[in-house]
Amino acid sequence: MTTVFDRPHALKDVSLHYCPGCTHGIIHRLVAEAIDSLGIEGRTVGIASVGCSVLTYNYFNVDMIQAAHGRAPAVATGVKRAYPDNIVFTYQGDGDLAAIGTAETVHSAARGENITVIFVNNAIYGMTGGQMAPTSLPGQITQTSPYGRDVKTVGYPVRVCELLREVDGAAYLERVAVNDVKNVKNAARAIKKAFQYQVEGKGFSLIEILSTCPTNWGLTPDKALGWLEDNMIPYYPLGVYKDKYAKEAE
Amino acid sequence: MAEKVLMKGNEAIAEAALMAGCRHYFGYPITPQTELTAYMAKRLPRMDGVFLQAESELAAINMVIGVSAAGKRVMTSSSSPGISLKGEGLSYLAGCDLPAFVVNVQRGGPGLGGIQPSQSDYFQATRGTHGDYRTIVLAPDSVQEMVSLTIKGFELADKYRMTTMLLADGTLGQMMEPVSLDAEEVVTFEKPWAACGTGMKRPNNIINSLSLIPEELEQWNLTRFKRYDIVEENEVRYEEYMMEDAEICLVSFGITARVSKNAIAEARARGIKAGMIRPITLWPFPKKPLLAAADKVKAFISVEMNMGQMVEDVELATRCRKPVLSCTRCGGVIPSPDDVMTAILKANEMGGAAK
Numbered sequence: 001m002t003t004v005f006d007r008p009h010a011l012k013d014v015s016l017h018y019c020p021g022c023t024h025g026i027i028h029r030l031v032a033e034a035i036d037s038l039g040i041e042g043r044t045v046g047i048a049s050v051g052c053s054v055l056t057y058n059y060f061n062v063d064m065i066q067a068a069h070g071r072a073p074a075v076a077t078g079v080k081r082a083y084p085d086n087i088v089f090t091y092q093g094d095g096d097l098a099a100i101g102t103a104e105t106v107h108s109a110a111r112g113e114n115i116t117v118i119f120v121n122n123a124i125y126g127m128t129g130g131q132m133a134p135t136s137l138p139g140q141i142t143q144t145s146p147y148g149r150d151v152k153t154v155g156y157p158v159r160v161c162e163l164l165r166e167v168d169g170a171a172y173l174e175r176v177a178v179n180d181v182k183n184v185k186n187a188a189r190a191i192k193k194a195f196q197y198q199v200e201g202k203g204f205s206l207i208e209i210l211s212t213c214p215t216n217w218g219l220t221p222d223k224a225l226g227w228l229e230d231n232m233i234p235y236y237p238l239g240v241y242k243d244k245y246a247k248e249a250e
Numbered sequence: 251m252a253e254k255v256l257m258k259g260n261e262a263i264a265e266a267a268l269m270a271g272c273r274h275y276f277g278y279p280i281t282p283q284t285e286l287t288a289y290m291a292k293r294l295p296r297m298d299g300v301f302l303q304a305e306s307e308l309a310a311i312n313m314v315i316g317v318s319a320a321g322k323r324v325m326t327s328s329s330s331p332g333i334s335l336k337g338e339g340l341s342y343l344a345g346c347d348l349p350a351f352v353v354n355v356q357r358g359g360p361g362l363g364g365i366q367p368s369q370s371d372y373f374q375a376t377r378g379t380h381g382d383y384r385t386i387v388l389a390p391d392s393v394q395e396m397v398s399l400t401i402k403g404f405e406l407a408d409k410y411r412m413t414t415m416l417l418a419d420g421t422l423g424q425m426m427e428p429v430s431l432d433a434e435e436v437v438t439f440e441k442p443w444a445a446c447g448t449g450m451k452r453p454n455n456i457i458n459s460l461s462l463i464p465e466e467l468e469q470w471n472l473t474r475f476k477r478y479d480i481v482e483e484n485e486v487r488y489e490e491y492m493m494e495d496a497e498i499c500l501v502s503f504g505i506t507a508r509v510s511k512n513a514i515a516e517a518r519a520r521g522i523k524a525g526m527i528r529p530i531t532l533w534p535f536p537k538k539p540l541l542a543a544a545d546k547v548k549a550f551i552s553v554e555m556n557m558g559q560m561v562e563d564v565e566l567a568t569r570c571r572k573p574v575l576s577c578t579r580c581g582g583v584i585p586s587p588d589d590v591m592t593a594i595l596k597a598n599e600m601g602g603a604a605k
Binding site for chain 1: 276300306308313317318319321322446459
């Protein structure tokens with residue numbers, strides 16, 4: 001009998017704590033597949049952040065460090081500088097990366113740290129129960145924007161890829177989504193490419209992944225996928241925002 | 251003995267860290283410790299080390315966490331307001347049982363305070379930020395001792411998997427003294443717990459301070475505090491100065507201990523038997539020698555450059571058996587020997603002869 005589909009070795013055979021319908025599980029798998037396919041498991045170190053993805057340290061079959069809220073890129077910088085041959089990635093949500101960790105995000109990009117940032121954008125703080133995130137959409141109802149995000153008083157969502165493309169040190173920035181098969185396959189390609197760039201010493205890469213939070217959006221998993229497509233993708237267009245080595249790759 | 255060189259305290263700490271095998275430094279400019287950062291910027295790149303000026307103190311301490319978690323010796327340095335920013339990382343270092351060497355060259359506070367010397371971070375250093383944890387706090391009183399305590403500090407951090415803080419002040423950081431850089435014994439430790447890649451040869455290592463199970467988190471703390479008990483048992487350091495016949499016991503650390511020694515000479519010239527117990531470790535605090543002294547002297551004087559932050563520790567250590575006076579200057583003012591002499595005269599006038 002031939003095995004045609006299996007769990008990636010870099011992903012542990014354990015139950016994930018994520019809510020039903022949450023797309024974190026898909027993204028975990030894509031990261032693990034990238035690690036497997038590049039044969040880098042033994043030299044990869046992952047940095048978990050704070051938020052729903054805090055427990056990622058229990059899921060990946062690589063050495064893991066759990067960082068304080070927003071500080072994952074700084075911790076990753078330390079690991080990478082100590083062991084430049086290690087492959088170091090962070091796995092961060094939108095509150096972690098685009099609010100409390102904005103400085104660490106921008107400056108690790110500016111330094112061109114040779115790390116890979118997996119940025120999961122689901123437009124809400126999930127772990128704490130659904131508060132407004134830096135990426136919550138205008139008008140979006142959350143626990144802390146119960147009348148809808150009013151841009152006149154709390155300002156506008158932060159578009160991370162657009163922001164970082166002006167930073168010289170960033171090598172590769174792409175926004176993808178995991179709401180349908182086509183987009184999942186494209187996300188898999190982007191994530192693998194980001195790790196590949198690190199292996200080749202090309203510098204800072206960040207993959208922003210539009211993701212769902214059915215629980216805190218108050219939607220069924222299926223409707224959440226539709227909400228992502230109808231509301232998030234128009235505000236956060238998919239695509240490559242920067243690729244210093246695009247010509248080389250062609 | 252090798253010949254001595256004239257060095258600033260800040261630079262001597264940096265050189266000693268290199269002697270201890272530290273090749274990773276992360277910092278952010280702040281007066282009065284900047285010479286340390288600058289020294290590392292000059293030296294580390296030429297010895298295949300890593301010097302990085304971080305975007306903030308927060309980032310710097312988290313870079314320290316990264317290197318430490320990966321298993322290598324690492325340090326950062328700052329001054330009072332910057333140490334507050336590092337506070338978050340200090341708690342995570344403790345929660346993750348990671349070794350680190352952190353230098354605080356104190357300046358006056360609170361807030362932005364001033365840039366002149368101070369010891370007003372005594373509470374912060376010996377108590378820390380959120381959560382149940384301890385930090386080994388070393389308080390040198392000379393540039394030479396900055397060298398030896400830096401080397402020892404790295405050893406203690408690795409040995410007990412905790413942060414060692416070198417608590418200096420603007421005077422010690424800025425002043426120059428002749429210092430011997432003779433090779434001191436450097437003790438290193440294996441770090442099988444480090445997160446630096448499994449090499450596909452072992453189960454993965456996880457460095458983490460989170461537990462959502464109260465009983466588990468309690469157990470982690472209990473285990474950690476058993477280690478702290480060993481530190482309290484084995485690592486107390488202090489100097490006794492002219493205590494054999496002392497009736498007045500000064501308690502002071504760091505640069506104020508140097509001032510106190512001048513005052514003790516003056517007191518003894520006037521026939522007052524003053525001596526000093528100088529805590530070198532502020533945690534663990536030298537409780538035993540202070541308690542022993544409480545049976546012999548008639549009063550203690552806590553001499554500090556703050557509003558009297560060590561007084562309660564002296565009272566607790568001596569179980570309030572004798573009065574504890576507080577002699578302090580603050581805001582960046584260094585107490586003069588006359589300030590201390592005034593306190594000695596006051597203590598001497600207090601009733602009750604020494605037993």
